[in-house]
Amino acid sequence: MKKHRRLPLFFFLLLLASFALTFPAQSAVELSRTGAEYRFGRVKALPRPLEWKKLVTPHFEIFFYQGLEELAERSARILEEDAFGRVYPDFRNLFTLNPYRKIRVILFASRKEYQNSQASGVSFDDTSEGVAHILVNRLVVIGQPTYRDLRGVLTHEITHLITIGPFKNHILYGMGNNVPGWIAEGLAEYYMPAETRFPNREVALRDVVLRDQVDSLNEISAVSGNLHYAEAWSLIDYIARKYGQDKLCVMLEAVVKEGHRDRTFEKLFGRTLKELWNDWREELPQIYRAGAEAPAYTEKADPLYPDYRNQLMVKVGPDGQIFFLSTCQGRLYDLFQADGDQVRALTKRTVFAYDLAPDGRQLVFLSDEEGDRRLYRLDLASGVETPVELEITNPIGVAWSPQGDRLAVVANIKGDADLFLVDPEGRLLGVIADSEVDETDPAWSPDGSRLAFVSPRGQFDQLYLWDGDKVRLLTQGAAHHRDPVWSPTGDLYCLTGERGYYRVAVVDSAHGTTNPLWPYRESVLGVVPTAGDFLVTLYNDRNFELYRYQPGEDKYDE
Structure with missing residues (x-):
């Protein structure tokens, strides 16, 4: 039997380095062999050991641990129906000489547990939610906030393995x-x-x-x-x-x-x-x-905080302070408070959702710095942070009611985002919406009697309204309707559009019709109505920037 010569180590590393230039870390394609790829089931993730289980489907082996049973079941359906069923038929010819082998998929509850487990030689950065290990035919994914996100990440990464995986030997040994x-x-x-x-x-x-x-x-x-x-x-x-x-x-x-x-x-x-x-x-x-011929708002106005770009989730306190999340310090995300020209960070934890108490003296925020996604209460005067022990797990969004006695919490318990009602101490009061699709972005009316939220219907996101008893579909147009928000006087607004162009629109809360208010070319990523104007987050030359906008200044000719 003829023996094959092994590649010199230098040549092997040179090949990997050249491939890394083609696939940087953000592309979530990883080719290194560290040995750790094979130990994911035999290491402990602090502060708890992981009790691994395996779910086998016709085309995948899904590894998961305690608490992820429903996520594993949902992932299995997505992998077979959305991912494999969508991708493999178009690339089946690539598997003629080397038949398809079941892909191993490893699920983690959070970024923290993934990193502690040493499951791979590559760390998830602030943008990557999954890593496709081409050489070992394996995918590592952390639990996603919503069912939509989970479908997207799993299909995206499986596509890498089905399309690039068949060529790993060509690339590794210099044949391609x-x-x-x-x-x-x-x-x-x-x-x-x-x-x-x-x-x-x-x-x-x-x-x-x-x-x-x-x-x-x-x-x-x-x-x-x-x-x-x-x-x-x-x-x-x-x-x-x-x-x-x-x-x-x-x-x-x-x-x-x-x-x-x-x-x-x-x-x-x-x-x-x-x-x-x-x-x-x-x-x-x-x-x-759409909107290409409209004037540019950024040419007539200046951003409010040019040193704190990439602002998201803007809110205004009762005394006029402005709160926002930003990646300006290179993390995803930091929470800031702006009082006039003075801007300060409120916590050292990364924050992915928050809301203010009605009196503006405290806020609640969500963070996964300790592994699991958890809810915290922050006293704005003292800076003291207090964990809130929720009776529901995996929270991903929160909205504090105007009366201060209830929180609408978005949580992903069964693989999709559902809406729950809890008290400020975390005790479960009831379920607002828990269908098989995602319910997100809760927004209370000023009197606390109604709650608007977003859920997909067909190909578009639509607004729904809960009156304390029943949920009804509000918008039905052939466009996305997202980010509902109420004005202090009880008017409902949202962002509406498609194909990358979103405008502020006022929503008729009785009939669901919308009237766009934004007469400019920039896409609006967030809106907050105040007593006299709007705060709008605009996409401008690769940045998210916060501006003040007074409706009615200009007319827009469709």
């Missing part, structure tokens, strides 16, 4: 070429269910289209943020529509075997890479024409 990031991530985004794609990615794409600043293929392949993911998806989507979805597998195989060069693409499409890129770029303005 690297897959550029725009193809790898574009395929993963393309095969995700459309409603699971992160909305702000298309917001970023629309922005560069209106600025005529679409990135080059080399820049897109860096895959360093929302924009690159959106550009990669959009280009793959263009190729599938123009030349047929069946050409995606042919293109991928040709790039690996023949190289990412003009000759490869001319043979496939009769176009050079530059010509293909130009064809796609010329189509984009037709897709993102």
Whole structure:
């Protein structure tokens, strides 16, 4: 029997380094062999040991531990129906010589437990929610806030394993070429269910289209943020529509075997890479024409806190202080309070949701710094933080009622986000909505008698209204309706739109009709009505920025 010579260690590391340049950390594709990949079931995650179990399906082996039983069941259905069923049929020809092997999927409850477990040589950064280990045919995923997020992450990462996995030997042993990031991530985004794609990615794409600043293929392949993911998806989507979805597998195989060069693409499409890129770029303005002719608000107004960009979840206290989350310090997310020009951080913990008490003296916030997602109460005068022992697990959103006696808490207990009613001490008072789809973004009316929230209906997010007894569908238009918020006088507002363009709209709370108020080209990512104007978070040249806006200043010609 002929023996094969082993690759020199230097050559092996050189190959991995070159592949890492093609797939940076943000792309969630990982090729290192640290030995830790094989020990996930035999190490302990502090402060508790993990009691591993396994769920076997026709195409996957799902490993999970205590408390994740329902998540594992939900994941199994997503993996078989959404992920495998959506991706494998288009790429089955790649498994002719090397048959498909069951993919191992390892579930963790939180980022903290994943990191403690030493399940991999690669840490999750602030943006990655899953890592596809190509060399060992394995996926590691942390539990997601919503069912939509879980579907998206699982399908995205499984696409990597089904599309790139068959070529791991070609790449590892120098028999093939690297897959550029725009193809790898574009395929993963393309095969995700459309409603699971992160909305702000298309917001970023629309922005560069209106600025005529679409990135080059080399820049897109860096895959360093929302924009690159959106550009990669959009280009793959263009190729599938123009030349047929069946050409995606042919293109991928040709790039690996023949190289990412003009000759490869001319043979496939009769176009050079530059010509293909130009064809796609010329189509984009037709897709993102909504609002393109409107004036730019950022040219007539200045952001309120230019040193604290990337603001989200803005709220206003009873004395006019402005609160917001921001990634300006490089973390996801820090909580700030602005009083006039003075801005201060309120906690050292990362915060992903919060709400103010009606008197403005304290707030509640959610953090996963200690592993599980937990609720804390913060006294704004003293800075003292107190854990709140909720009778429900895995909270992901919170809204404090105007009377101060109840909290609407969004929690993911069974794989999707549901709405619960608890008292300020965490005791469960009742269930508001717990369907098989997500219910998120609760917003109390000023008198506390009604609660608006968001849930998907078909392909769009819609507003629902709870009156303390029953839930009814409010909006039904062919557009997304998100982020409901009430004015101090009882008017209901939301953000409405699609394809990356969202505007402030007033909602008729009796009939569900909406009237857009925003006459400018920027996409609005958040709105807070105050006594005399609005605070709006706008997407502006790759930043989230906070502005004041007075409706009625200009008229918008549709």
